[in-house]
Amino acid sequence: MPDHLLEVRGLSVDFHTVRGTVHAVRDVSWHLDRGECLAILGESGSGKSVSASAIMNLIDCPPGQIVSGEILFDGKNLLKMNAEARRQLNGKRIAMIFQDPLSHLNPVYTIGFQIEEIMTAHDVPKDKARARCLELLQRVGIPDFENKIDAYPHQFSGGQRQRIMIAMALALKPDILIADEPTTALDVTVQAQILALLEELQQETGMGLLLITHDLGVVAEVADRVVVMNSGQIVETGSAAQVYRAPKHPYTKKLIGAIPGTGEMAAPLGTGIKPMMEINGLTKHFGGFVALEDASLTVLPGETVAIVGESGSGKSTLAKTLLRLEDATSGEALYHGRDLVKMTASELFELRREIQMVFQDPTQSLNPRMSVYDIVSEAFAIHPEILPKAKWKNRVCELLEQVGLEAGHMHRYPHQFSGGQRQRIAIARALALEPKLVVCDEAVSALDVSVQAQVIDLLNKLQQDMGLSYLFIAHDLPLVRDFAHRVVVMQSGRIVEQGPVAQIFDNPRMDYTRNLMAASLDPDPDVQAERRRARHQLQEEAV
Amino acid sequence: MKSFLGKRAIASAISLIGLIILVFFLSRLTGDPTNLYLPVDASQESRDRFREIHGLNDPLIVQFFHYMSDLVQFDFGMSIRRAEPALDAVLRAFVWTLQLAIITMTLVTGSAIVLGSLAAYHVGGFFDRIATFCSLIGASAPDFWIAIVAIVVFSVHLGWVPTSGTGTVLHWILPIGVLFIRPFGLIVQVVRGSMITALSSAYVKTARAKGVRNRPIIFVHALRNAMLPVITVIGDQAASLLNGAVVVETIFGFPGVGKLMIDSILQRDFAVVMAAIFVTAVAIFVMNILIDILYAVLDPRIRY
Known part of the structure; x- marks a missing residue:
């Protein structure tokens, strides 16, 4: 009888790239038993997914190479088995779901085909596979599943797609389910539903669940034990409560310290300040689709207004209409009394200086063929009245230092920087025009928690030094709690509630806001247990 | 639609x-x-x-x-040279060209997909080298030269196939063989590139995690996704064959529309030239529409 259902012992994996050998994981050991949930926690590049890929035989060799170690499943070393034997285990005994279900489902085949395929690949007859597929779709809660079985992945919502992935993975009742960031791309309320579904199914089938995540909240919600990884090595293991309450390793301490949502909430700015931006009844329709309906809000000088809501709630449309990247259908947006919506192109050009935007993904929003100097100084080229050309270089140096980058790096290209550094470049670019208002569209969402904290600190500092206002669009509530003065909650294109941050978080009035709060995950396992109770209560009230 | x-x-x-x-x-x-x-x-x-x-x-x-x-009234006038309606002469020749194009493109597509997929599955492997070699030949050797060398080798020296004309199956071998090379070399490369992308995609990873066997991973999961750019190139290449493979048809004395067009231009037989251009243009428009329909068939996300 083997000690554990699945055990990884002393696993080391290298990747041989043109720039040299990368030690992806070093001497990693952990184990997983039936009915248990183990979380592997780590930031991007920590190697948290590598051992799972090794279990599923998903590491391409070359460039990958398993240097040493063994993976014991049911007492047998997977790394010594041939490809066919491992194929027979994949999907049948060990199944896996992934972060982004849209790209992980084949876009050109129906979901029915894709779910049945996992069974037919393991020699289940076709008719039986079809029947089981219908059963599974019903179990994971796909509405109208008898018809939807012949629909394609793009015809489902993000949450439904992840349900479909789960149905697929569980088709053959595997002993182990590996979930690689299963809820990262989903809205908080959907995330809570998916995690609840995973837990239910785990209890039903008694499988072992391996959860790979960067989110301590997810760990607190579902994990029994947690393995913390940093730069390819395990730095700490223990129960979820142990690791959160009494982290031993400095890295874990730093990680837990960086988690937002625990600090003081900002007091509202004083009354009687004249708003810089007044939005009244702003509306945007795309054909018959209402993206934004009758949105009204104000922004004071030096204030951070957060806009929260789930995907499709109209947050980004609001930002785009304000910046005139989209033209509003009706309504007005008064910037110091002048209506942005009705401005001519030349008036708008003047004003663009004062309202700048920072986008979500700095990899996409920075031109990869322009150096940092070109990117930042382009602003001066477009608005030549700001600065004579002779002074550009000094100003770029200043801006880079202001956002915490080395001025000496200004001739490098975006790909030579890390994600957090790239977002700093994007901020430096926005600051080059000395704006009064910066619109941040999910500006820190793609960043790791510790990097996120640094960027937020930077934004805070810039606000104090320069009196900037922020319109901060985010889906991450703890972050908003720490950063915003006021919060605007949006749902299906409408503003459902707005008010000072303390009021929204401590005393939300609308059901939607309360649901949103209840669904958001707290890194403290005890707080999270409390939230679960509250959530169940809300659900029962709804029934 | x-x-x-x-x-x-x-x-x-x-x-x-x-x-x-x-x-x-x-x-x-x-x-x-x-x-x-x-x-x-x-x-x-x-x-x-x-x-x-x-x-x-x-x-x-x-x-x-x-x-x-x-x-x-669909009257293209009389051919001065042939003393018959221009359209009749063109349609007769077009049927020959159409057969040649369909047979050639079917062979090209089938073999390019198989070789390109295998090359992509093992980049740098045996099939990849063959694919690269074929592409090099297709891109660098002009077809008139290949045609003449083929006649010298296979007809004159070996005597396996006739040099020109039509009549038997053997007559088709050299024209098809020569027309095959250029589109094959091109399409193999497009299939290969497109398949490399598809095989490294997330849904292929899912299929591996599901325990799907290698062959369906390549030919079911990756290939259908990889086909979209390939179809565009296939259409483009088929169009140039439908236009009449002028050089190859002339060298092999093949009575297709390309040869007819060249002859008619030299003979200033305007009615025939006009009719020939009209017919091939219609054929190419029809083919482009077919390709658009094929896009929608292959990818359910595309709806017109």
Whole structure:
């Protein structure tokens, strides 16, 4: 009888790239038993997914190479088995779901085909596979599943797609389910539903669940034990409560310290300040689709207004209409009394200086063929009245230092920087025009928690030094709690509630806001247990 | 879908009219057919009569309106050279070209997909080297040269196949073989590149995690996704074959539309040139619409 259902012992994996050998994981050991949930926690590049890929035989060799170690499943070393034997285990005994279900489902085949395929690949007859597929779709809660079985992945919502992935993975009742960031791309309320579904199914089938995540909240919600990884090595293991309450390793301490949502909430700015931006009844329709309906809000000088809501709630449309990247259908947006919506192109050009935007993904929003100097100084080229050309270089140096980058790096290209550094470049670019208002569209969402904290600190500092206002669009509530003065909650294109941050978080009035709060995950396992109770209560009230 | 087809048909018709106008006046720039058809010492009288019969005395613009009004009734005029309706001669030749194009493109597509997929599955492997070699030949060797070398080797020295003409299955081998090389080399590379992307995609990872066997991973999961850019190139290559593989048809004495067009231009047989261009243009429009439909069939996300 083997000690554990699945055990990884002393696993080391290298990747041989043109720039040299990368030690992806070093001497990693952990184990997983039936009915248990183990979380592997780590930031991007920590190697948290590598051992799972090794279990599923998903590491391409070359460039990958398993240097040493063994993976014991049911007492047998997977790394010594041939490809066919491992194929027979994949999907049948060990199944896996992934972060982004849209790209992980084949876009050109129906979901029915894709779910049945996992069974037919393991020699289940076709008719039986079809029947089981219908059963599974019903179990994971796909509405109208008898018809939807012949629909394609793009015809489902993000949450439904992840349900479909789960149905697929569980088709053959595997002993182990590996979930690689299963809820990262989903809205908080959907995330809570998916995690609840995973837990239910785990209890039903008694499988072992391996959860790979960067989110301590997810760990607190579902994990029994947690393995913390940093730069390819395990730095700490223990129960979820142990690791959160009494982290031993400095890295874990730093990680837990960086988690937002625990600090003081900002007091509202004083009354009687004249708003810089007044939005009244702003509306945007795309054909018959209402993206934004009758949105009204104000922004004071030096204030951070957060806009929260789930995907499709109209947050980004609001930002785009304000910046005139989209033209509003009706309504007005008064910037110091002048209506942005009705401005001519030349008036708008003047004003663009004062309202700048920072986008979500700095990899996409920075031109990869322009150096940092070109990117930042382009602003001066477009608005030549700001600065004579002779002074550009000094100003770029200043801006880079202001956002915490080395001025000496200004001739490098975006790909030579890390994600957090790239977002700093994007901020430096926005600051080059000395704006009064910066619109941040999910500006820190793609960043790791510790990097996120640094960027937020930077934004805070810039606000104090320069009196900037922020319109901060985010889906991450703890972050908003720490950063915003006021919060605007949006749902299906409408503003459902707005008010000072303390009021929204401590005393939300609308059901939607309360649901949103209840669904958001707290890194403290005890707080999270409390939230679960509250959530169940809300659900029962709804029934 | 229906409105899409309607729009495409209208757009095609407009381009076709533009094409006819352009070709009509361009072909008239090549000179007076009278000099070519009548003996050098023909009398002025017979020259005038020839002009009269073929309507060459009218001003160009009048000739054009006559031509267009006939065209509305699908009358492309008579071939001066052949003394038969131009359209009949063209359609006869077009059937030959169409057969040649369909057979060649079917062979090219089938073999390029298999070789390209295998090359992509093992980049740098055995099949990848073959694919690279084929592409190099296809890109660098001109088809007239390959055609002549093929005749010298296979017809003259080995005597396996006839040098030119039609009649038996053997007559088809050399023209198809020579026409095969260039599109094959190109399409293999497109399949390979597109398959490399598809095989490294997330859904292939999912399929591996599901325990799907290698063959369906390549030919079911990756291939259908990889086919979209491939189809575009296949259409492009098929169009150039439908246009008449002028050089190859001439070398092998193959009675296709390319050879007919070249002959008619040299003979200033305007009616035939016009009809030939019209027929091949219609064929290419139809093929482009078929390709658009095929896109929608392959990828359910595309809806017109």
